[in-house]
Amino acid sequence: MFEAKLDRGIVLKKILDAINQLVNEASWECTSSGMSLQAMDTSHVSLVAVNLNADGFSKFRCDRNMVLGMNLVNLSKILKCAGNDDKVTVKAADGDDKIKLIFEASNEYEVSQYEIKLMNLDAEYLGIPETSYNVTVKMPAAKFQRICRDLNQIGDAVTITCTKSGVEFSATGDLGNGSVTLNQNSSFDKPEDNVSISMQEPLSQTFALKYLNQFTKATPLCSQVTLSLSPDVPLVVEYKVIEEAEEDSKTEIGHIRYYLAPKIDDNNE
Amino acid sequence: MFEAKLDRGIVLKKILDAINQLVNEASWECTSSGMSLQAMDTSHVSLVAVNLNADGFSKFRCDRNMVLGMNLVNLSKILKCAGNDDKVTVKAADGDDKIKLIFEASNEYEVSQYEIKLMNLDAEYLGIPETSYNVTVKMPAAKFQRICRDLNQIGDAVTITCTKSGVEFSATGDLGNGSVTLNQNSSFDKPEDNVSISMQEPLSQTFALKYLNQFTKATPLCSQVTLSLSPDVPLVVEYKVIEEAEEDSKTEIGHIRYYLAPKIDDNNE
Amino acid sequence: MFEAKLDRGIVLKKILDAINQLVNEASWECTSSGMSLQAMDTSHVSLVAVNLNADGFSKFRCDRNMVLGMNLVNLSKILKCAGNDDKVTVKAADGDDKIKLIFEASNEYEVSQYEIKLMNLDAEYLGIPETSYNVTVKMPAAKFQRICRDLNQIGDAVTITCTKSGVEFSATGDLGNGSVTLNQNSSFDKPEDNVSISMQEPLSQTFALKYLNQFTKATPLCSQVTLSLSPDVPLVVEYKVIEEAEEDSKTEIGHIRYYLAPKIDDNNE
Numbered sequence: 137m138f139e140a141k142l143d144r145g146i147v148l149k150k151i152l153d154a155i156n157q158l159v160n161e162a163s164w165e166c167t168s169s170g171m172s173l174q175a176m177d178t179s180h181v182s183l184v185a186v187n188l189n190a191d192g193f194s195k196f197r198c199d200r201n202m203v204l205g206m207n208l209v210n211l212s213k214i215l216k217c218a219g220n221d222d223k224v225t226v227k228a229a230d231g232d233d234k235i236k237l238i239f240e241a242s243n244e245y246e247v248s249q250y251e252i253k254l255m256n257l258d259a260e261y262l263g264i265p266e267t268s269y270n271v272t273v274k275m276p277a278a279k280f281q282r283i284c285r286d287l288n289q290i291g292d293a294v295t296i297t298c299t300k301s302g303v304e305f306s307a308t309g310d311l312g313n314g315s316v317t318l319n320q321n322s323s324f325d326k327p328e329d330n331v332s333i334s335m336q337e338p339l340s341q342t343f344a345l346k347y348l349n350q351f352t353k354a355t356p357l358c359s360q361v362t363l364s365l366s367p368d369v370p371l372v373v374e375y376k377v378i379e380e381a382e383e384d385s386k387t388e389i390g391h392i393r394y395y396l397a398p399k400i401d402d403n404n405e
Numbered sequence: 406m407f408e409a410k411l412d413r414g415i416v417l418k419k420i421l422d423a424i425n426q427l428v429n430e431a432s433w434e435c436t437s438s439g440m441s442l443q444a445m446d447t448s449h450v451s452l453v454a455v456n457l458n459a460d461g462f463s464k465f466r467c468d469r470n471m472v473l474g475m476n477l478v479n480l481s482k483i484l485k486c487a488g489n490d491d492k493v494t495v496k497a498a499d500g501d502d503k504i505k506l507i508f509e510a511s512n513e514y515e516v517s518q519y520e521i522k523l524m525n526l527d528a529e530y531l532g533i534p535e536t537s538y539n540v541t542v543k544m545p546a547a548k549f550q551r552i553c554r555d556l557n558q559i560g561d562a563v564t565i566t567c568t569k570s571g572v573e574f575s576a577t578g579d580l581g582n583g584s585v586t587l588n589q590n591s592s593f594d595k596p597e598d599n600v601s602i603s604m605q606e607p608l609s610q611t612f613a614l615k616y617l618n619q620f621t622k623a624t625p626l627c628s629q630v631t632l633s634l635s636p637d638v639p640l641v642v643e644y645k646v647i648e649e650a651e652e653d654s655k656t657e658i659g660h661i662r663y664y665l666a667p668k669i670d671d672n673n674e
Numbered sequence: 675m676f677e678a679k680l681d682r683g684i685v686l687k688k689i690l691d692a693i694n695q696l697v698n699e700a701s702w703e704c705t706s707s708g709m710s711l712q713a714m715d716t717s718h719v720s721l722v723a724v725n726l727n728a729d730g731f732s733k734f735r736c737d738r739n740m741v742l743g744m745n746l747v748n749l750s751k752i753l754k755c756a757g758n759d760d761k762v763t764v765k766a767a768d769g770d771d772k773i774k775l776i777f778e779a780s781n782e783y784e785v786s787q788y789e790i791k792l793m794n795l796d797a798e799y800l801g802i803p804e805t806s807y808n809v810t811v812k813m814p815a816a817k818f819q820r821i822c823r824d825l826n827q828i829g830d831a832v833t834i835t836c837t838k839s840g841v842e843f844s845a846t847g848d849l850g851n852g853s854v855t856l857n858q859n860s861s862f863d864k865p866e867d868n869v870s871i872s873m874q875e876p877l878s879q880t881f882a883l884k885y886l887n888q889f890t891k892a893t894p895l896c897s898q899v900t901l902s903l904s905p906d907v908p909l910v911v912e913y914k915v916i917e918e919a920e921e922d923s924k925t926e927i928g929h930i931r932y933y934l935a936p937k938i939d940d941n942n943e
Contacts, residue, residue, distance in 0.1 A: 214581070251582050
C-alpha cells in the first residue's frame with residue numbers, strides 16, 4: 137500500500153508541467169523515504185531527476201518499495217482536473233495495475249477520484265555521481281527563464297561565462313549577437329532577487345538553449361534557481377520544490393534537477 | 406414594426422456566444438409577449454430554445470408577429486462591435502428584408518448603426534411537450550462547465566448518477582477513469598454555490614460531452630444551471646438570462662434551454 | 675559616432691510594433707537634430723514616416739550624418755529582450771557595419787548588450803510636400819482602432835464622411851452594412867476622450883481597412899490620433915510618440931505618420 141497526500145495539489149501540477157514536455161513516460165520510485173523519478177528526455181540528451189521527501193507530504197505511507205510507471209502526459213491531463221487549492225492524494229494498492237488520485241476541494245461538498253493505468257517501463261536508473269562543482273550560481277529563476285528565452289531570439293546556444301565579478305550569458309547568430317551580464321547582488325529585503333556566485337576558477341561553457349528553455353518550465357516552483365558547472369561534466373540546473381501553504385508558510389518538499397552536457401567548444405577549429 | 410431595447414447590450418452578446426457554435430442560422434419569432442428562437446444544432450442531435458420576455462426589455466414593441474430569420478454568425482460579428490455597456494436596440498420594419506441594430510454608447514457623442522440582411526429559413530418549430538422530471542439538479546454553472554471540460558480529458562461521454570446524497574459525474578476512457586461527486590449544499594452567504602437536488606428516484610444516464618461542452622458556453626449568463634432528467638426523455642440544461650444592471654440589480658429577462666437525449670446504455674451487452 | 679539614449683525603452687518597442695508589420699527593412703537617417711525613418715509598406719501602397727527629435731532623448735549625440743539600414747523584424751526581436759523599464763542606448767561607430775543596443779535594468783546589477791548587423795538599402799527618400807488639409811479630426815486613438823477593427827467585420831473599406839456636426843465611419847459588405855458616428859465632444863476632465871473636428875467643407879473618402887488596421891498598431895504610443903484629409907491627396911494618420919516617465923510626466927519625443935491614398939470613388943459607375 138502506497139499513499140501520499142499534498143495539501144496543495146498545485147505543487148504536483150507544477151512538477152508535471154516542469155517535466156512532461158521533456159519526458160513522456162517515466163517510473164516513480166516509491167520508498168519509505170519519499171518518491172523519486174529519473175529519466176532521459178525523449179531525445180536522450182538531457183536528464184531530469186525529481187526527488188520528493190516523505191516528510192514534505194502531509195501524509196505519507198509506503199509499506200514496501202514500489203515502481204509506478206506511467207504516462208506523464210496522461211497524468212498531467214488528470215492533474216489539470218484538480219483545483220489549485222485541492223488536497224491531492226495518490227494511492228496505489230500493492231500489485232495493482234493502476235493508481236488512484238483523489239482531489240478534495242476546499243469546500244466540503246465536492247470530491248473527485250481518478251484512476252490512471254500503470255505501465256511496465258524499462259528501468260534505466262542511472263547512478264548520478266555526487267560531484268563537487270567549480271562554479272555555483274544562484275539567481276532569480278524568472279531572470280534565468282527570461283535570459284534563455286531572450287537569447288534564443290539570437291541563437292541556438294548560450295555561453296555561460298563565470299568570473300569573480302559576475303556571470304555573463306551570451307549568444308551569437310545570423311542577426312548579430314547579444315549578452316546579458318549579472319553582477320553579484322544581495323538584498324536583505326528581496327532575497328528572491330539575489331545573485332550569488334561561488335567559484336574556484338573562471339569558467340566558460342556553451343549549452344543548447346532548446347534544452348535550457350525546457351528546464352525553465354520549472355520556474356513556477358520556486359523563486360531561485362541554482363546552476364552548477366565544472367569542466368567536462370554536465371551542467372546541473374536545480375529548482376527546489378516549494379509548497380506555499382496558507383499565511384505564507386513555505387515547505388521545501390524536494391527538488392527537480394536537470395542535467396545537460398556542455399557543447400564541444402568549436403573555437404579551436 | 407418591431408423594436409426591442411436592452412440597456413446592457415452585453416446580454417445579447419452572451420446569448421449569441423451561447424448558441425452560435427451550435428446553430429448557424431435560425432429564426433427569431435417575435436410577438437407582443439417577447440422573442441424566442443428554437444433550433445436543432447447543425448448535426449441535428451441537440452436542440453436549443455431561447456426565450457426572452459417582453460417585460461425584460463427596457464422598451465419592447467411588436468405590432469404584429471414577425472419571423473426574423475438570420476445568420477447567427479453574422480449577427481455575432483455585428484454584436485461584437487457593440488461596447489459592453491452600450492444600449493442595444495433591434496428594429497425591424499414590417500416586410501423589410503433586413504433588421505437594424507443601434508448601439509448607443511454610455512458617452513453621448515457616439516452612436517453606431519448596423520443593418521443585417523434577413524433570410525427565409527424553413528420553419529421547424531418543434532412543440533416541446535411540458536414534462537415533469539424525476540430529477541432536478543441546481544448547481545453552480547461554472548462548476549458544471551468545469552466538470553464537463555475536465556471529464557472530456559478522460560472520455561467522450563459523462564454518466565450522471567443522482568442519488569439522495571448527491572450527484573456524480575463520471576467518465577471512462579483509454580487512460581483510466583474519473584468521477585466528480587457533489588453533495589447537496591446550501592449556503593445563505595453564497596447562494597450561487599448551492600447544490601440542490603430534488604428527486605423521486607435514483608437515476609443514471611449517459612450523455613455525449615461534445616454537446617454538453619457546447620451548452621456550457623451559456624455559463625456567463627448566470628451563476629446557476631439547472632439539469633432536469635427523467636428516464637427515456639432528453640436532459641434539459643437550463644440557464645436563466647440575467648441582465649446585471651447598475652448597483653447590482655439583476656433582471657431575469659428569459660432563459661436558454663438545451664435538450665439532449667441520453668445515450669443508449671451499453672451495459673447489458 | 676552616433677549615440678542616443680531613451681530612459682524608457684518601451685517607447686522604442688512600441689515604435690517598432692507600430693511599423694514592423696508594414697515594413698521589413700528600412701533606413702534610419704540620423705542627424706544632429708534627430709532620427710527619422712521613411713518607407714513604403716511591402717506592397718508599396720502606404721507610406722510610414724517616423725520622426726524622433728534629438729531633444730526628446732535623455733542623451734543624443736550625432737557627430738556626422740549617418741544612414742543606418744536594418745532589418746526591422748530583427749530589431750524588434752532584440753528590443754523584445756529589453757525590460758519595459760530599461761534604459762535603452764543605441765550606439766553606432768562611424769563606418770561600422772553594426773549598431774550596438776545597451777539595455778540597463780532599473781536594478782543596478784544587470785546590463786545587456788546586443789549587436790545587430792547593418793544593411794545597405796536602396797535609399798528612397800520621398801519628399802512629402804507640406805500640405806494644408808481641408809479636414810482635421812482628432813479623436814481617441816483607441817476609438818479609431820476599435821472602429822477600424824469593427825468595420826472590418828463588415829467590409830474591406832471604410833468611408834470617412836466629415837460634416838460640421840461630426841465624423842461618420844461606414845462600411846458595406848455581404849452581410850449588411852454598418853456605421854459609427856462620432857460628434858464633436860470636449861471634456862476638461864478627460865481630454866483624451868475628446869473628439870474635435872476642424873474643417874473647411876464636408877468631405878467623404880474611402881480607404882482600405884487592411885492598411886488602416888496596420889496603422890492602428892501605433893495606438894499604444896499616445897491617447898489621441900489625428901486624421902488629416904483633403905480631396906485627391908493621401909490621408910495622414912498621425913500618432914505622437916510620447917514617453918511616459920515617472921510621476922506621470924510625459925515627453926513628446928516625435929511622431930509617426932502614415933499616408934494612404936483614398937480609393938477611387940465607384941459611385942459614378
